[in-house]
């Protein structure tokens with residue numbers, strides 16, 4: 396009954412894991428949620444107020460597919476400032492969340508049979524959409540010994556005539572790895588004579604970074620026209636449910652992406668777009684407080700994990716996930732994830748759900764209170780001792 400292409404799409408494991416945990420909660424179990432990747436903070440009040448004002452002012456209709464001009468201008472101004480790039484409004488496409496930028500970039504640029512390189516372990520949607528368009532996914536392994544950053548020499552070796560796109564994600568989900576400027580330089584050099592290869596640079600965690608900021612590959616000579624910057628409001632401003640994101644890319648590609656918007660969503664919600672202007676231009680104090688709190692929690696969770704027998708954990712440099720090595724427990728990531736849910740009442744994600752190179756790890760989100768993190772760590776330790 397279903398079209399063949401549907402076989403290629405993968406369900407996103409965090410949502411599946413949440414469903415499992417919710418089922419246990421229905422039976423009366425108390426679960427600590429460290430599986431879902433969204434800030435546990437409320438959206439700052441100034442942003443909510445701006446949306447309410449826009450709603451009352453009648454912004455309840457369609458907007459242009461690529462977004463309202465003033466919103467695209469505010470995003471262009473923000474990207475120009477934060478990435479030290481000259482970006483114009485016409486190079487910005489506003490989307491309902493940042494995820495569509497992933498999907499639309501691949502739909503607009505990649506033909507069946509072409510190759511797309513992507514980080515592994517990495518955000519599962521990359522591999523899913525690459526397969527969906529009939530292209531070949533080529534994983535870029537991210538290794539713990541390299542601080543989970545990617546190895547540009549490996550990428551250099553694996554680039555072929557068929558390579559059409561390279562996906563980067565820094566800071567990275569699930570590892571917290573950050574790509575250094577030197578690594579970006581090597582990649583940019585190797586793409587110098589390949590104007591047919593595009594880079595999708597997923598910078599959704601660009602503001603949630605604790606050390607080692609590398610900037611964007613779009614800043615490097617010759618790279619702006621070959622790069623699509625993916626960013627948005629979900630993580631930075633605790634706005635996951637609002638669905639507001641954007642892509643920044645050359646104008647002809649922005650036109651194609653606007654067509655994809657016309658054919659799928661028509662446009663992004665009008666009053667939500669206007670709230671985006673307030674998020675970017677209004678006070679940044681709430682966001683800064685949130686990042687400072689994530690940094691504090693990082694110390695708690697990494698310290699705690701390293702005290703558990705069989706577990707070691709490197710400090711993530713960005714995002715809000717710890718990615719401990721669990722090989723010392725003797726269990727694979729899926730069995731350990733299930734064991735912890737059932738026996739410790741702690742929901743985490745198995746590393747394998749982020750690709751084959753994620754085996755041997757778990758992802759624990761620290762978008763939860765220090766109190767809950769400490770409780771979860773104690774429960775994990777006890778349940779592992781009881782095996």
Ligand SMILES: Cc1ncc(COP(=O)(O)O)c(C=O)c1O
Pocket residue numbers: 432491492493494495518564567568597599627628629630635639640
């Ligand atoms: C690496 C990465 N990119 C993109 C997204 C999608 O963001 P949005 O909620 O704005 O669609 C996420 C969300 O989890 C993510 O982790």
